[in-house]
Amino acid sequence: MTQTDFVKLVLPFKDKVYRLARRLLVSKEEAEDATQEILIKLWNNKEKIEDYKNVEAFSMTMTKNLCLDRLKSKQAQNLKIVHSNYQDHNLSLQKQVELNDSVDWVSKIMEELPEQQKIIVQLRDIEDYEFDEIAKVLEMNETAVRVALSRARKTIREKLTKKHSYGIK
Amino acid sequence: MALNNIEQLLEKYDNAETSLAEEAQIRAYFAQEEVPAHLESYKLLFQYVSHTKQEQFTKDVPLQPKRTKVYQWISVAAVAVLMLGAYFQVTQMNQTKTLDDLSHEQLMAYNQTMEVFNLVSTKLNKGSAHLGALDLVSTKLNEGAENLVYVKEFNKATNKIIKNK
Numbered sequence: 001m002t003q004t005d006f007v008k009l010v011l012p013f014k015d016k017v018y019r020l021a022r023r024l025l026v027s028k029e030e031a032e033d034a035t036q037e038i039l040i041k042l043w044n045n046k047e048k049i050e051d052y053k054n055v056e057a058f059s060m061t062m063t064k065n066l067c068l069d070r071l072k073s074k075q076a077q078n079l080k081i082v083h084s085n086y087q088d089h090n091l092s093l094q095k096q097v098e099l100n101d102s103v104d105w106v107s108k109i110m111e112e113l114p115e116q117q118k119i120i121v122q123l124r125d126i127e128d129y130e131f132d133e134i135a136k137v138l139e140m141n142e143t144a145v146r147v148a149l150s151r152a153r154k155t156i157r158e159k160l161t162k163k164h165s166y167g168i169k
Numbered sequence: 170m171a172l173n174n175i176e177q178l179l180e181k182y183d184n185a186e187t188s189l190a191e192e193a194q195i196r197a198y199f200a201q202e203e204v205p206a207h208l209e210s211y212k213l214l215f216q217y218v219s220h221t222k223q224e225q226f227t228k229d230v231p232l233q234p235k236r237t238k239v240y241q242w243i244s245v246a247a248v249a250v251l252m253l254g255a256y257f258q259v260t261q262m263n264q265t266k267t268l269d270d271l272s273h274e275q276l277m278a279y280n281q282t283m284e285v286f287n288l289v290s291t292k293l294n295k296g297s298a299h300l301g302a303l304d305l306v307s308t309k310l311n312e313g314a315e316n317l318v319y320v321k322e323f324n325k326a327t328n329k330i331i332k333n334k
Contacts, residue, residue, distance in 0.1 A: 003232055018226035032228045039230045106217035125218050128189050150185035157183065160210040 001046045009049070010039060013056040016127050017063045023122040024067035026111060034070065038063050060137040064119055071115070109159045117152035124149055172205060179211060 001009075017038055022031035038059060042049060052058050110118060119138065123129040135142045175198050181187045182195060198204075199215040271279065 006232065015225045019221065019224050022224065032226065035226050036228060036230050040232070043230075043232050103213065103217045103220060106214055107221075124185075125192070126221050128192070130189065146185045150183060153183050153185065156214060157210060160213060 001049070006043060006046060009055060010042065010059075013059060014039065016056070017059055019126060020060060020063050020119065020122050021067050023110070023118055023126075024064075024115065025070060030070070034063065034066055038066060054136070057133060057136045060123070061139070064137065068115060105160065105163050106156070109156050109163075112159075113152055113155065117148050117155075120145055120149045121152045121156070175208075179208070 014035065018031055018035040021034040021038075022028065025031050025034060041062065042055075042059060049055055110121065113121065116138070120134060123134045123137065124131075129137070131142045131145055134145050138145065175195065178187060178191055178195055182192065187195070195211075196215050196219065199208075199212045200219070204212050
């Protein structure tokens with residue numbers, strides 16, 4: 001497999017790997033490091049890659065495991081929490097600030113979720129994975145995925161509503 | 170989309186029963202500017218979702234082609250072969266073979282050759298025993314040659330007598 005083939009193979013899901021890493025590790029730099037490591041691992045095992053039916057699902061599982069390991073390890077103590085700027089030039093400054101703030105809430109609320117729910121929400125709501133794909137990535141059954149997702153969505157909405165109406169009611 | 174409809178969808182969404190297509194519908198609905206006040210919190214969520222979707226991995230990944238290590242191992246193998254060759258050469262030179270090391274056939278061949286050599290040597294000894302006679306002849310000859318000295322002396326004596334006459 002040449003470098004071009006590899007890039008072609010990896011291109012569709014490298015951003016997904018990054019976003020999942022970002023979701024779990026929070027820090028941008030950490031997520032970039034993790035993604036890089038995953039891609040290099042894939043590259044080093046490029047002979048075996050062709051045997052896998054679903055490279056994307058396999059990579060997502062690898063990412064999940066790597067990030068959870070990182071969180072557990074001592075390295076996690078050096079995690080930096082960096083938030084990115086969400087920009088939308090169509091909105092007025094007032095609205096933009098407001099929006100940034102509230103969008104930040106969502107990401108903060110998501111950070112409070114248990115790891116597994118984080119991964120599920122990430123894969124379903126952001127990457128649009130089917131339930132059976134998520135089940136494959138996480139090595140659990142579909143029903144459990146649905147239950148966890150429902151729980152996560154409810155938690156997010158509850159907290160969001162609470163924050164949103166803070167000071168109003 | 171009717172408010173009624175979206176509320177139903179949202180309920181399904183909360184229970185994680187929506188399909189991907191339905192979720193896309195919900196997202197499309199919340200992408201518009203105005204939503205009812207009680208759905209405001211959902212709007213934030215879906216805005217966040219669509220923002221996050223655009224995040225990209227921009228860092229470069231250094232992909233180094235794996236160096237083939239075969240050549241390195243070939244040299245190692247060559248050195249090993251050389252060393253083994255030298256080792257066996259030396260040991261073979263030092264090794265002295267005794268009769269015990271020989272196989273049965275080799276031993277037979279050895280014994281047969283030894284017998285032949287023995288036979289030849291006994292015949293040779295017999296022949297050399299006869300040489301004793303020759304030896305005797307030669308000593309007799311030497312004795313005879315010594316006696317010739319007397320004949321010379323006799324000659325001198327006769328010459329002297331003839332001169333004196």
